[in-house]
Every structure is written in C-alpha cells, then in structure tokens.
Amino acid sequence: KGRIGEVTVNGGFSDEGKRLFSTLGCLGCHMINDTGNGFAPDLSDIGNKVRPGWLLMFLKNPRTHDPKTIIPDFRIAENDVEKIAAYLMSLKKATVYMENAPPAPDAAAIAKGEKLVKTLGCTGCHEIDKLPAVYNAPDLDAVGDKRVDELAFGNIDNIKRTLKDWMMVKVTDPGRFTTARIASIMPYYNFDEDQSAALVTYLLSLRKDTIPSGYKIPPSNADSKRYEAGAVMEKYNCRGCHKIGVSGGTIGPDLSREGKKSRPEWLFTFLKGPFKIRPIPMLKAGMPDFNLSDSEVDTIVEYLSLMSDEPYPFTFEQRKAIGTDDVWNGEKLYREIFACSGCHTVNGYGGQVGPDHTDLASRLKREWVSRWVENPQAIKPDVSMPRFKLKDWEMNALMDYLMTLGSNRFVDIKSPD
Secondary structure (H helix, E strand, O other): OOEEOOEEOOOHHHHHHHHHHHHOOHHHOOEEOOEEOOOOOOOOOHHHHOOHHHHHHHHHOHHHHOOOOOOOEOOOOHHHHHHHHHHHHOOOOOOOOOOOOOOOOOHHHHHHHHHHHHHOOHHHOOOEOOEOOOOOOOOOOOHHHOOHHHOOOOOOOOOOOOHHHHHHHHHHOHHHHOOOOOOOOOOOOOOOHHHHHHHHHHHHHOOOOOOOHHHOOOOOHHHHHHHHHHHHHHHOOHHHOOEEOOEEOOOOOOOOOHHHHEOHHHHHHHHHOOOOOOOOOOOOOOOOEOOOOHHHHHHHHHHHHHHOOOOOOOOOOOOEEEEHHHHHHHHHHHHHHOOHHHOOEEOOEEOOOOOOOOOHHHHEOHHHHHHHHHOHHHHOOOOOOOOOOOOHHHHHHHHHHHOOOOOOOOEEEEOOO
C-alpha cells in the first residue's frame, strides 16, 4: 500500500474515488480499459506512469503544471481529490521491470540525447526546459501545388508518380522514403484508411487561391458560426458529455435545441461560471468550469441560437403585467393542486427529483416552459415528469407564477385596485 497525503492508495478511498471519477463525467474525455472517450489521455495505466505526489498536485490545480491545459475546474473538495488520486494510482497494467537499472548518463550521453530531441523535432509538440519550441518540419502552405518533379520518392518504384500517391505513403509509411543519404524523421501515427484519406484530402486542398471571387459562394453567417463554434466545442470536447445535433454523449443534457429553451443572457453567465442545476438523482455530473473567454462563450451561445432558429443578437422578452391574484392562483396550483413541490425546489423548499426552480424565470423562456408543461414527453420522450391536462386558465396562471421565479423575473406584479 502507498499513501497520498492521508489516502491509502489500495484501500477504501480507491473505491470511493472510482465512484467520484464516474460521477463527475471524467469518462466523457478519458478512457479506462476500453471504456470512455479517447479525447484525452488513456488512464488505464496511469498508476505506473506518474508519481502520487505529482498526480495529487495536478488534480488540485492542473494549471500549475500546464497553464494552457483545457482540463476544466470541477470544484472538487480536497478530500475528494485525494480519493480520485487514490483510484487513479490503483490503475496499473502488468509491468516488465529491468533486472539491472541503467547506468547514470554521463555528459556525452546527455548531449547526444539533446541533439536527438532537437533533430527529431520533439520540441514541436512538447515543452522541454531550456530548449526553445521549434517545429523541425517543412512549411505546408500551398503544399497542394507542389509539382511531382519536386518530390523525393527515394527508392520506391511501385507507386504512381502523383502528388496524391506520394502524400498517401508519406502519412501512412514515411520510413519508406529513407535512403542512404536522406533520413526520414517523420513519426508513424498509425492512421487508419479513413483518417489517411481525410488527411491527404486536406493537404491537397492547401493551394494558392487561384479561383476568381466571382465563382465563390460566400459562406452564410450560420455556416461561419457553425465552423467557429465547431472549433471551440472540439477544443473543449463538448460532445464528450452533450449531444449536439446528431452526435454526442449522454453524460449531460442534450443541447440540440438549447437556443429554444434557455435565455441567451443567462446561458452566457452560466458558461462563464457554471453551477449545478439538476439534483443528483436526475443528473450526477455537474458542469465543470472551462475558464472560457468571452468570445468563446459568445460563439457557443450564438451557435446554439442559430441551431434552434432563434434570432441573434437576441431581444429581451417583454415583461407581462399581471395581478397579485393571478400569481396567488398560480402558486396554489404549483404547490397544492399539482404538487410540483414534490419534485422541484423553490428557495430551499420542495423535492430533489427535478431541477431547482428558484431561478427558473432567469434561465428559461416562457414559450419553452409552456410547451414543456403542456407535454414534456414531446420534447424528451424518456422524461419521468407526468403530463397534466391543464385548462387554459390553469396554464396561464401557472406560467404567470413561474415567470416570477428569478432575479430577472418576466412579469410585473400589479397592485390591487
């Protein structure tokens, strides 16, 4: 057994750490023993890879190790961090150890290793102390315009003398171009057939712009935003947890129609400082904080609005003036007649089965809430919320009350005459 702070690595804390790891949605990015998502490093053997003290430090504050990391802040209590560290340190595959430890390197060996690091271009991807970041590779701008007579085929005779075929060998088996005079330092990436074809297609597209502007179709605003948002969401692996459109995970809620549901001004604030909305029985993982910039959040919010055919820039919903009796009737329907408080909480009072309604009017649009209450299964077929057959006056009264719940309520209460 080893210890991380007060944590026994192979003890009960490891089991609790495993539960926390799953609950927080870490498998939306990481893979363990073929389960999870391959977006981030595979952690199946991390116990053999890192030291316990380093892992604990990294989990507490990843940016002390790498200021540019995109790993989010899960706002985990320190004792929970230690439990997760204990679980991760227990993940070890069979390891073959050398019978004799290698000798300590001398100055000549260190110098030789440094030269190899520079020659092989390791600093193009990795930051290494005292070594400048250098990309030791040719510029690929306009590589799609290269002539065949500019290409070095080495000793290969059994491929067509075309740029496409040269590129295909280059990305799948770069070592084939090695000769007695020219050494290939490009690594093997083990691309499959589809990946190789996609990469070669992209490289062939890198050409000087020779198409007259009159023959080009300018991208629409929606297309531009879809591309920008796609880059942001790919960077932070949003689809690791959320379904967006036709693809994505199920750890978090489906965001395909989020623009219809959430107020964009609230969504901006939420993405800048996420907090848990749905209780544990409904959704275990909470949204972590990715420290998104204002421009990144703007791009995501606009994209979600365009996906839902909602206007952007958005307009604020007009307040509705209602009487105190209408609010009273709606609250009575909410608390007593339909017993919504049995599942939902308002200002600390109520159940813990559905989302907290304390700030509902600040978060959600009235039209969407009305459609949801009228027929929740039409929006989410597997939802456990019952369908109530409301009379028109009941629906109006209930909506009037719900729109008073929030710091930015969307009704003005009229004083009685």
